[in-house]
Amino acid sequence: MDFNLTEERTMLRDTLRRFLADKYAHENRRALIAAGEPFDTGIYAGLAELGVLGAMFREDQGGFGGRGFDLMVVFEELGRAGVIEPVLPAVLAGGLIAAIGNGRQRGLADEIIAGTHVAALAQGEAGSRYDLNHVETTAAAEGDAIELNGIKTHVLYGAEAQTLVVSAREAGVAADAAGISLFLVPVNMPGVTVSGHRNMDGIPSATVALDDVRLADTARLGAAGEGLEALEASVARGLTAICAEALGAMEAAKDLTISYLKERKQFGMPIGKFQALQHRMADMLIEVEQARSSVINLAGNLDQPRALRESHASAAKNLIGRAGAQVAEECIQMHGGIGMTDEYALSHFARRLTMIDHLFGDTDYHLERFIALKAG
Amino acid sequence: MDLNYTKEEQAFRTEVRQWLKETLPNELREKVRLGKRLGKADMELWHSLLNARGWLAPNWPRAYGGCEWNAVQRHIFEEEACLAHAPRSLPFGLSMLAPVLLAFGSEGQRQRFLPRILNGQHWWCQGYSEPSAGSDLAAVKTRAVRDGEHYVVNGQKTWTTLGQHANWIFCLVRTDPDAKKQEGISFLLVDLDTPGVTVRPIVLIDGEPEVNEVFFDNVRVPAENLVGEENKGWTYAKYLLTHERTNIAGVGFSTALLTTLKHVAGRVKSGGRPLAENPHFAARMAQAEIDLMAMATTNLRVVSAAAKGQAPGAESSMLKVKGTVIRQELTSLLRRTMGPDALPFQPDFLDGGSNAAALGPDHAAAAAPSYFNMRKLSIFGGSNEVQRTIITKAILGL
Numbered sequence: 134m135d136f137n138l139t140e141e142r143t144m145l146r147d148t149l150r151r152f153l154a155d156k157y158a159h160e161n162r163r164a165l166i167a168a169g170e171p172f173d174t175g176i177y178a179g180l181a182e183l184g185v186l187g188a189m190f191r192e193d194q195g196g197f198g199g200r201g202f203d204l205m206v207v208f209e210e211l212g213r214a215g216v217i218e219p220v221l222p223a224v225l226a227g228g229l230i231a232a233i234g235n236g237r238q239r240g241l242a243d244e245i246i247a248g249t250h251v252a253a254l255a256q257g258e259a260g261s262r263y264d265l266n267h268v269e270t271t272a273a274a275e276g277d278a279i280e281l282n283g284i285k286t287h288v289l290y291g292a293e294a295q296t297l298v299v300s301a302r303e304a305g306v307a308a309d310a311a312g313i314s315l316f317l318v319p320v321n322m323p324g325v326t327v328s329g330h331r332n333m334d335g336i337p338s339a340t341v342a343l344d345d346v347r348l349a350d351t352a353r354l355g356a357a358g359e360g361l362e363a364l365e366a367s368v369a370r371g372l373t374a375i376c377a378e379a380l381g382a383m384e385a386a387k388d389l390t391i392s393y394l395k396e397r398k399q400f401g402m403p404i405g406k407f408q409a410l411q412h413r414m415a416d417m418l419i420e421v422e423q424a425r426s427s428v429i430n431l432a433g434n435l436d437q438p439r440a441l442r443e444s445h446a447s448a449a450k451n452l453i454g455r456a457g458a459q460v461a462e463e464c465i466q467m468h469g470g471i472g473m474t475d476e477y478a479l480s481h482f483a484r485r486l487t488m489i490d491h492l493f494g495d496t497d498y499h500l501e502r503f504i505a506l507k508a509g
Numbered sequence: 510m511d512l513n514y515t516k517e518e519q520a521f522r523t524e525v526r527q528w529l530k531e532t533l534p535n536e537l538r539e540k541v542r543l544g545k546r547l548g549k550a551d552m553e554l555w556h557s558l559l560n561a562r563g564w565l566a567p568n569w570p571r572a573y574g575g576c577e578w579n580a581v582q583r584h585i586f587e588e589e590a591c592l593a594h595a596p597r598s599l600p601f602g603l604s605m606l607a608p609v610l611l612a613f614g615s616e617g618q619r620q621r622f623l624p625r626i627l628n629g630q631h632w633w634c635q636g637y638s639e640p641s642a643g644s645d646l647a648a649v650k651t652r653a654v655r656d657g658e659h660y661v662v663n664g665q666k667t668w669t670t671l672g673q674h675a676n677w678i679f680c681l682v683r684t685d686p687d688a689k690k691q692e693g694i695s696f697l698l699v700d701l702d703t704p705g706v707t708v709r710p711i712v713l714i715d716g717e718p719e720v721n722e723v724f725f726d727n728v729r730v731p732a733e734n735l736v737g738e739e740n741k742g743w744t745y746a747k748y749l750l751t752h753e754r755t756n757i758a759g760v761g762f763s764t765a766l767l768t769t770l771k772h773v774a775g776r777v778k779s780g781g782r783p784l785a786e787n788p789h790f791a792a793r794m795a796q797a798e799i800d801l802m803a804m805a806t807t808n809l810r811v812v813s814a815a816a817k818g819q820a821p822g823a824e825s826s827m828l829k830v831k832g833t834v835i836r837q838e839l840t841s842l843l844r845r846t847m848g849p850d851a852l853p854f855q856p857d858f859l860d861g862g863s864n865a866a867a868l869g870p871d872h873a874a875a876a877a878p879s880y881f882n883m884r885k886l887s888i889f890g891g892s893n894e895v896q897r898t899i900i901t902k903a904i905l906g907l
Contacts, residue, residue: 262779262848286868287849308781330868332852333877340868399645409894458841465884469643469892470668470720473884475712484714484881487844491851497789498779 136429138206145188145198146206152183153214159478162215162335171293171329171337177218181248189224194231195243201432204370205377209428212381215481217335219251219290221378225371226252226298229315233355233363238317241296253294254371255285255318255341256364263494265300265364266310270343272301279353281316281324281346289492291339292329295320299343303358315360316352323347334488335481365439368493369446373435376428376453379489383421383460386482390414390464393471410467417463424456444506447499454496457486512806514581522585529593532558542594542769544875545861546717549674553629555596560627566603568752569611573623580812584805587761592768599671600756602626602633606679608752609696609745613737622698636666636680636699636723637746644895646681647690647743651725653682653697655732660684660697662705662728668889672708672721676701685740694742698734705729713885715878716856750891751825757890758808758832763801766839770794773872774846784846793842800835808832823903826896833886833893843872844880851877 138146156176165173180186188203190196204224211220227245230238230252244250261267270283281301291297297318305312320327324346329339355363394405394414404410431449434441461483465472472479490496514522537551559565567583569575578586590597603626610619625631642648651664662682672678678699685693701708705728710718737745774785774794784790808828815821821828844851850869858867858874867874887893901907 257849260778262777264780287852330853330855333854333881334852338852398641399643399648404644407894409897462884465714466887466892469888470638470885473714473881473888475714475716480714480881487877487880488852490845491847491849495845495848497787497793497845501787501789 138202142198142202142206145184145203146210148183149180149185149207149210150213152179153210153216157214157216159215159481162217163475163481166217166331166335171290171331172218176216178248180216180218180220181246185220186223186227186246186248189220189228190231190242190246194239195246196231201370201373201435204373204435205428205432208374208377209381209384212378212383212485213385215335215382215385215478215485217337219253219293221371221374222251222253222290222294224374225254225289225367226294226296228370229254229298229354229363229367230317232367233315234317237351238354241317250296251290251294252296252298252317253288253290253339254367255288255291255297256300256368257285257287259284259286260307261286263498264308265368266313266361267308268300268302268313269307270299270301272303272314272316275347277350278347279316279350281318281343281348283343285341285343288327288339288341290337291341292327293337297325297341298354299341300360300364301343310361312358313360313364314357315354315364316348317354318343318346318348318352332488334485336488362439365443369431369435369442372446372450372493373428373431375489375492376424376431376449379453379457379486380421380424380428382482382486382489383424383457386460386464386479386486387417387421389479389482390417390467393468404467413463413467417460420456420459424453427452440506440509444503447494447503447506450494451496451499451503454490454499457490458496461486514585518581518585521582522589525586525589526593528562528564529589529595532562533593533595537596538594540861541596543867543871544859544879546859547596548861549632552596552599552674556598556629559598560629565598565627566607568604569607569623573611573619574627580809580815583756584760584809584812587756588764591761591765594765597762599632601635601670601675601679602631604752604756605635605749606633606698609679609736609749612748613696613741613745617733618698618736631677632671632675634669634672634675634678634701634721634723636669636678638668639665640667644892646746646891647694649681649683649694651680651682652686653684653695653730655684656729658732659729660732660735662697662699662725662730664725666723666725667711667720669708669721669723670719670889672701672723673710673718675708678723679736681742681746684742688740691743693740694746695739696736696742696745697730698736699725699728699730703728703730713882715882716854717859717878717882719882751822757825758804758828759836759886760801760805760808760832763804763832763836763839766836766843767794767798767801769872770797770839770843770846773843773870777846777848777870779848790842790846797835797838797842800831800838804828804831804835823899826891826899826903829890829896830887830893830900836886837883840876840880840883844876847873847876854878 187196188198191199231242299316303314324344326342397404427449431445434445566575567578653660653662680697682697684695705726707724709722711720712718777784811824850873853868855874
């Protein structure tokens with residue numbers, strides 16, 4: 134056992150941390166969101182140049198990383214700085230393309246790694262909540278073509294993407310595990326309507342309507358009707374990413390709060406001298422360390438067989454959800470009013486932490502899923 | 510001990526329910542039901558409707574246009590209003606300033622200000638907190654220096670809720686910088702239209718500029734606007750804070766929230782069945798409901814025990830802590846109920862300015878913003894930490 138990062142990962146972490154400390158001031162991020170910009174394309178190009186996107190993919194996929202700890206190292210830093218640029222869809226949609234795409238399709242992965250192409254994962258629907266297998270969007274054979282119909286919801290970076298990876302049903306009914314296929318859909322295809330919005334945490338998202346979208350058979354990603362397995366594996370990578378991001382956000386929120394407890398004086402002394410707050414801060418530290426361990430557990434088991442991988446994914450997402458809520462709520466409470474202001478970075482970390490609980494299954498969902506996985 | 514409502518109380522409940530049914534405009538009801546943000550006109554309309562019925566000031570003496578309702582009547586009204594999705598009356602003039610004027614103000618001040626609170630001519634806001642005086646409220650630094658028939662005020666207030674709509678502010682100001690900090694404070698009423706006053710909004714975590722900073726730059730305030738005696742303001746401030754806490758348990762709000770939560774959780778599906786039937790989620794909802802049932806009674810016990818028209822003492826700190834914890838838990842559960850539909854930020858829908866349908870089912874748009882907004886409950890009006898300290902000292906004697 135060795136809990137130290139490799140030299141390469143240490144370098145990547147340090148370079149990324151410096152880059153973000155230098156270029157990603159909270160004020161700039163806030164101004165960008167206020168101006169209605171989905172993200173900063175210059176920053177995104179910079180991240181690609183640093184190798185952040187390449188680190189999300191294995192060597193045989195055209196990258197130089199792709200392991201759980203690569204995801205962890207990168208996303209912890211992204212979380213610490215509150216980065217809103219589309220690295221997550223590169224892991225989710227880009228990861229799927231690289232993992233199961235055929236030779237021609239994998240060309241897209243090279244462009245994603247270069248930061249010149251954004252692909253987004255369109256898997257959610259109005260009735261699916263957090264179930265990946267709940268797919269009502271249909272893919273029906275129409276002569277030589279396949280026709281997609283349905284509405285995909287909560288497509289992160291959907292309005293910024295050039296390509297969507299869409300889950301659609303070729304056979305069976307809504308919640309069947311079999312019969313789900315994945316398709317590569319260029320957003321400029323006739324019948325594709327993308328309506329963008331922004332989420333509470335500043336991340337751009339979209340609703341995608343698919344009306345008689347005619348695709349060639351070659352648009353299918355992977356085998357017909359067998360998309361769920363790959364989708365689940367990709368979401369496990371996405372969960373590793375957002376759990377690590379949440380960890381980074383927790384560390385940042387915790388650091389801001391510790392500084393505040395030292396600086397803020399009431400009743401003639403720093404409020405950090407009050408034992409009522411000290412003990413809660415100590416509890417928070419313990420929970421953040423537990424969160425770190427759960428992300429390490431997940432990252433280290435990401436390439437293990439499904440049962441092991443998924444039980445760690447659900448364990449991490451559950452623990453991160455609980456710790457994230459505690460950190461967000463307690464940090465705001467210990468700051469008082471200032472912690473609730475849009476101007477101050479803490480409220481943005483709190484928003485991201487809270488919204489991460491609403492992505493790919495919340496605390497309760499993953500608790501039940503963990504129980505089911507362990508029973509199975 | 511009798512937990513049943515008397516015939517008179519039941520008749521009162523029927524009367525309130527009927528009035529709300531007939532009077533509360535649908536548009537306003539829908540806004541409240543869906544958690545949309547209420548504008549100035551919405552609040553003014555609600556106040557005028559209550560005032561026309563004579564129900565705007567539940568705590569005031571009849572002589573000044575109040576209802577003189579007892580604790581049970583107030584509880585019934587709160588509960589019915591919340592269940593009918595009526596707005597909450599603004600507390601600043603009605604239940605914060607007015608009790609202070611009634612107890613410590615001059616008759617002239619009562620005659621001048623109380624009718625204007627009722628008829629909506631004055632919209633009051635609170636000038637208590639300052640950047641360096643939060644939990645430690647007695648550390649206020651805003652100075653008021655006597656100059657003939659005026660006080661000259663300089664300084665800054667913050668966290669002034671809805672100050673952007675207000676035209677008057679009641680302030681704690683320092684009139685004796687040399688006295689012990691609690692003993693040099695006065696309670697001063699300031700017309701916000703006076704030259705030298707600047708109100709600047711603060712955008713909060715839910716995207717709404719609900720609070721403000723208020724700056725005073727050589728603001729000349731007539732000396733007749735001093736309430737009670739100079740340098741006795743801390744006594745009045747504490748009196749106001751206990752009054753503020755008479756409804757701090759927020760039982761009515763929590764009851765309405767619980768109703769909405771059950772309604773939504775009964776419709777949202779998770780894994781093919783309603784979320785309300787999920788044993789894990791059902792247990793969390795039930796636990797909140799059990800806590801709320803007890804809180805409703807704790808609230809009535811404490812409020813009824815206080816002498817008629819008076820605010821309860823340190824026990825109100827108990828109501829604040831537990832009442833806010835329950836309400837925050839319910840907003841957290843409502844947010845979780847929405848699943849991924851809690852993600853989108855939809856300010857245009859929430860502001861009511863857009864007729865576009867919201868993304869997700871009813872209540873989705875407001876679920877996350879109101880969860881974030883309600884974090885304030887455990888911070889304002891004396892943080893829950895301050896309340897626990899009060900309980901420790903005043904009740905436990907530790």
